[in-house]
Amino acid sequence: MTEAVFRETTADPRTQSVPLSHLSLELGHLYMEDFAAGPERLRRHFDEVRIWVEAARASAARRTGGKRPRISTCFLIDDYFTRFSTPAELVPLILKEAEEAGLVIDYLARESGCAVADRIELAESVMHRLVESPPPGSHGSRPPVSRTGWLANGQRTPTTRNALAEVTVWQPPQETAARNHSVFMDVELWSEKDGRRQWSCPFLAAVWQLARLGLLRHLGEPVLTPRPWDGEDFPHDWDRLPPLLRLNDSATPFSAYRTCTLVPNRFVAVEDAVRLILDQTDVDSGALRQVAERSAGEGAAVPAAVAQRATYVFYEEPIDSSLSEGT
Structure with missing residues (x-):
């Protein structure tokens, strides 16, 4: 006789998987002052990035044994710390300058979406997953990161x-x-003013990396998932623009086994901090297992350490000739 076993459905939490590319290639992560400098600044950025894109693609192909890798591109706009212009004015400019440089942006993201997306406090959720690495001989005198920030x-x-x-x-x-x-x-990781918390750039960038690596979940469900853009005009209010947009219908998945970020060398300190944060984040075990099994099955195994899955190209920004005149 077989004995029936009854179990709460919540007793077996299920981690939903996400589609994955081989590489998530970030074509830019600029601040509002970069956009305020005008189209010429964007043009120089994309012209420099284009040089490194092919190298990143070749590296991804080598890791897949010469097979054509799935590579998606993305671009992150800072609308969290400052807000400049409107999506209706700014987004078409970005897409135009990228296209003229021979680049296609598959996904466009707002940095504020790394703090809160679809009413989910993403940054707060990741903060609760931080596990500090205790130094040898420590005796608990240092307050936890949840208190100090x-x-x-x-x-x-x-x-x-x-x-x-x-x-x-x-x-x-x-x-x-x-x-x-x-x-x-x-x-x-954050500062507080008038009782309101402001997340730091490195911490939001760490959340962004986890999203690009397909490792963010909320109650087992994927978060910061791309929404298709219907081709209509972009809104005049940043809050009306979805946190993550899919601009290219033929794009491979947003998240990937590995990431490569192409940014000016002034971002070195920020990205060093990002890797420190990733090294001390207790990532969802179900998401980690899914990525490990699927990447191994494709012959594209990833490093066990999450921070090692993120690579960078730090390029030297061209000197602005208008600033050097007369010096």
Whole structure:
């Protein structure tokens, strides 16, 4: 006789999978001051990016054994820290300059969507998944990141006093996984003003990387998913523009096994901080397992460490001739 077993459906949480490309190639992540500088700044950016796109594509093809890789492109607009112009004016300009450089933007995202998308507090959700790496010999005196808003990759400089001399004794900070010498980092994840939290650029960029890697979930459901654009005019209000748009109907999936970000070298410090955050984020285990199994099945296995799946090209920005005149 077979005994029936009854179980709550919530007892077996299911992580929904997402379609995946081999590579998510970011063609730009610029601030509003870059757009305010006019079309010429965008033109120089895309002309420089175009040089590196083919190299990124060739690298992706090598990882897939010479097979044609699935590569999607994306572009991120900062509408979180400042708002400039309107989508109706700005988005067509971006698409036009990219097209003239021979580039196609498949997906367009708003940075504010990395904070909140479809009424889901994405940044808050990722913050609760942070797991600090305790430095050797630590004894719990340091407040948790959930209280301080700061995340480090080791032991901060301790403040101690010599009881006899009554003087402060300085000690250096120490990286937890130092190799011969420490490279210590302490990253601010948010600030607060008038009781309102503002997420930092590195933290929102970490959420953005997790979305591009197909690793963001809310109650098992994918979040920050692309919506198709119907081809109508773009709105005049940023809040009326979806957090993530699919502009190209023939594009391969937005999320991918790996990411490659093409940005000016002034972003180096920000992206170093992003990798620190990713290294200390407890990513959804179901999403991790799905990506690992599917990538291995395609012969495109990914590194176990999430941060190692993100690669970068930091290019030197061309000098603005208008600024150099007369100097």
